[in-house]
Amino acid sequence: xxxxxxxxxxxxxxxxxxxxxxxxxxxxxxxxxxxxxxxxxxxxxxxxxxxxxxxxxxxxxxxxxxxxxxxxxxxxxxxxxxxxxxxxxxxxxxxxxxxxxxxxxxxxxxxxxxxxxxxxxxxxxxxxxxxxxxxxxxxxxxxxxxxxxxxxxxxxxxxxxxxxxxxxxxxxxxxxxxxxxxxxxxxxxxxxxxxxxxxxxxxxxxxxxxxxxxxxxxxxxxxxxxxxxxxxxxxxxxxxxxxxxxxxxxxxxxxxxxxxxxxxxxxxxxxxxxxxxxxxxxxxxxxxxxxxxxxxxxxxxxxxxxxxxxxxxxxxxxxxxxxxxxxxxxxxxxxxxxxxxxxxxxxxxxxxxxxxxxxxxxxxxxxxxxxxxxxxxxxxxxxxxxxxxxxxxxxxxxxxxxxxxxx
Numbered sequence: 185x186x187x188x189x190x191x192x193x194x195x196x197x198x199x200x201x202x203x204x205x206x207x208x209x210x211x212x213x214x215x216x217x218x219x220x221x222x223x224x225x226x227x228x229x230x231x232x233x234x235x236x237x238x239x240x241x242x243x244x245x246x247x248x249x250x251x252x253x254x255x256x257x258x259x260x261x262x263x264x265x266x267x268x269x270x271x272x273x274x275x276x277x278x279x280x281x282x283x284x285x286x287x288x289x290x291x292x293x294x295x296x297x298x299x300x301x302x303x304x305x306x307x308x309x310x311x312x313x314x315x316x317x318x319x320x321x322x323x324x325x326x327x328x329x330x331x332x333x334x335x336x337x338x339x340x341x342x343x344x345x346x347x348x349x350x351x352x353x354x355x356x357x358x359x360x361x362x363x364x365x366x367x368x369x370x371x372x373x374x375x376x377x378x379x380x381x382x383x384x385x386x387x388x389x390x391x392x393x394x395x396x397x398x399x400x401x402x403x404x405x406x407x408x409x410x411x412x413x414x415x416x417x418x419x420x421x422x423x424x425x426x427x428x429x430x431x432x433x434x435x436x437x438x439x440x441x442x443x444x445x446x447x448x449x450x451x452x453x454x455x456x457x458x459x460x461x462x463x464x465x466x467x468x469x470x471x472x473x474x475x476x477x478x479x480x481x482x483x484x485x486x487x488x489x490x491x492x493x494x495x496x497x498x499x500x501x502x503x504x505x506x507x508x509x510x511x512x513x514x515x516x517x518x519x520x521x522x523x524x525x526x527x528x529x530x531x532x533x534x535x536x537x538x539x540x541x542x543x544x545x546x547x548x549x550x551x552x553x554x555x556x557x558x559x560x561x562x563x564x565x566x567x568x569x570x571x572x573x574x575x576x577x578x579x580x581x582x583x584x585x586x587x588x589x590x591x
Contacts, residue, residue, distance in 0.1 A: 192234055193572060195556035196246060196579075199253065199350065200371045204471040207370055208251040208275065211238075212556035235265040243273050245580055253277045253303060261291050271299045275322065280306040284315050292319050303350070320347055322370070328353040332362055343367055374555075376471050379510040379517075392523065395509055397421075398463045399524045401456055402505060404498040408452055412443045415459055424462050425455075428588050453498065457482075460505055461585050467512050477554075478508050479582035485550045487574040491566040492549070494542040503533045503543045504550055 196209040213234055234254075243252055253275045260266050261282065269276075276295060282288050296302060296319050303322035306329075317323075323342055325335070339349060351363040354373030357380040363371060400406070400414050416422055422443060429446050430439045440446050447455050460482070464475045485504030486497045494500065506526075510517040521531045532538035533547045545562075552560035553575055561571060 193553075193556075193558065193561070193568065194241070194246065194575065195553060196252075197372060197556070198376070198473050200376065200471070200473070202364060202369060202371075204376070204473075206250055206473050208253055209247040210253040210255075210277070210372065211246060212255065214556075214558050234260070235268045238269065241576055243270070245576055247273075248583060251275055251301075255279060255305070256282075258282055258288070261288065266295075267298065271301075275301045275303050277303045277305045277324070278316060280304075282316070289315065292316060306352075317342075317345075317347070322348045322350050324350045324352050324372075325368075326353050327351045327359055327363060328355065332366060336366055339366055339368075376474060377477055377508050377511050379514045381514055381516065392513065392520075394463055394466055395513060395520065396524060398460060398509075399502075399506070399526060401459045401463070402498075402502040403525075404496055404502055404527070406452075406456070408447055411452065411455065411459075412447060415443050415455075421459065421462060425459055428458055428462065431588060456498075457501075457585065458588070461589055464512070465589060470512055474508060474511055476582055476586065478505050478512075479585055480578045481505065481507050481547075481550055481554065483581045484553065484574055484578035485546050487577065488549050488553075488566070488571075489542070489546045491570050491574065492542075492546060492562065493565075494546055499527070499530065500543060500546045503530050503547050506530070506534060507547060507551075509534075 193214045195212045197212065198206045199208040199210060201207040238246070238252075238254075246252065252273060254269065254277060256266065256276045256278050258279075258281070261278070266276070278292065292302065301321045302316075302319045303324055304316055304320045305324050306326050307323045325339070343349060348370065349366075349368045350370040350372065351359075351368040352372040354360050354363060354371050354375050356378070357375050360371060360373075360375050397414070397418065401411060406414075415425060425443070425446065426440060429450065440449060443455075450458075461475070461479065464478055481504035482501045483504070486501040489495075489497045489500035509520055513520065518535050521534055526534075529541050529543045532541045533543035536544070538544060539548070548560065549562050549566075551557070553571065563571075
């Protein structure tokens with residue numbers, strides 16, 4: 185039976201440079217036929233399935249124009265399928281459990297000769313990994329698993345040898361600051377999607393007003409007339425929305441000159457999505473990827489709600505969109521939702537206070553897909569093919585939305 189993209193689950197996690205720009209994405213994958221397996225491919229057939237998936241789905245859809253880090257297990261290392269990956273677009277991330285055999289060294293040496301870039305995953309400065317250092321362009325260090333002060337001299341030695349350091353599992357802003365000081369060039373983890381809460385900080389007065397505006401336009405019960413009124417009251421927002429709608433990327437002719445015309449032509453849901461994007465982009469001091477994350481979560485939550493048989497997809501869109509609002513304004517989520525006119529089901533999902541809600545279950549499924557937490561993906565309720573399609577669709581939709589904004 186031929187393999188197709190439906191045979192593999194895909195997720196991506198951003199890798200940041202020192203300026204908080206996205207330098208790459210790590211692609212995490214698992215055969216959809218193995219509901220309890222690990223997050224890596226470990227058989228020759230699955231290696232072929234992975235390669236086919238990357239070709240069929242396309243790296244452009246998965247990672248855009250940046251580089252993809254791809255996990256390489258023992259079986260994938262020795263598979264010809266690995267050599268199908270475009271060497272100019274990928275970094276091969278050698279997993280920490282690779283054997284130290286001569287066959288392993290020869291396979292890595294061959295990949296290096298072919299021009300592939302090599303990264304060592306979960307490097308822990310232990311005996312058994314040094315044999316691969318001569319081939320490494322990157323070394324990934326699990327900063328949750330080491331004392332950074334203790335390994336600082338070894339990090340310095342690696343940097344002097346020309347190896348670039350990537351800190352993974354960076355979960356807080358404070359750890360990110362420590363890694364910057366130690367000379368790490370790249371960073372991976374969920375610190376960017378968490379608030380950087382500093383005691384005594386005063387929130388900019390316009391930040392909450394922007395969130396309140398976002399809440400009003402994404403209200404699942406918002407009407408055609410109310411959305412027109414809310415958007416029209418903000419002259420700057422109205423201008424930017426019309427500019428985006430009339431951009432070349434939208435392909436609309438003749439030009440649209442009023443919010444009502446936009447609503448009539450595009451429909452309520454698309455205008456809500458574009459308006460949400462514009463409001464999020466107003467918080468310009470935040471990493472670009474945070475806006476991408478908000479949009480992907482919104483679209484994926486909306487689509488997953490349909491697959492799960494839940495009502496009111498727009499409610500789930502709003503929940504996904506607002507799930508990173510605490511990171512946007514650097515305030516605890518519980519404090520934020522108290523000040524917003526949100527429904528109880530959205531508040532319960534955002535604060536995690538009621539996991540039994542449909543909104544909570546849908547958001548949990550969305551986060552499981554995003555984090556490659558395979559065991560929490562509801563495979564018993566949604567077909568694997570639909571989950572994969574929904575995720576790729578959300579990635580593409582988010583990028584198209586942002587492209588429209590930039591046009």
